[in-house]
Amino acid sequence: MKIMIRNSADFGLSIYVPKKDLEEPIVEKEHETLWGGWIKIANGWVLELPDMPADTRLPITVEAKKRAGED
Secondary structure, eight states: OEEEEEEETTTEEEEEEGGGTEEEEEEEESSTTOTTSEEEETTSOEEEOOOOOTTOOSSEEEEOEEOTTOO
16 A cells, blocks of 8 residues: 655654545654564554665655554
């Protein structure tokens, strides 16, 4: 699914899923640099992010994969 990752004044790092009109803060991440691992958002979803350079600028739209078995 396509998601936009950005820095939000309200949440810190957050994602927006256009097809679901969903915006949620990122509450946990596998890697400090964000890329190439998983993130967990406030609604409980766990998403796998693509490998990207550590200095990738935000906001950015990427293709993320929702882990199987997640709500």
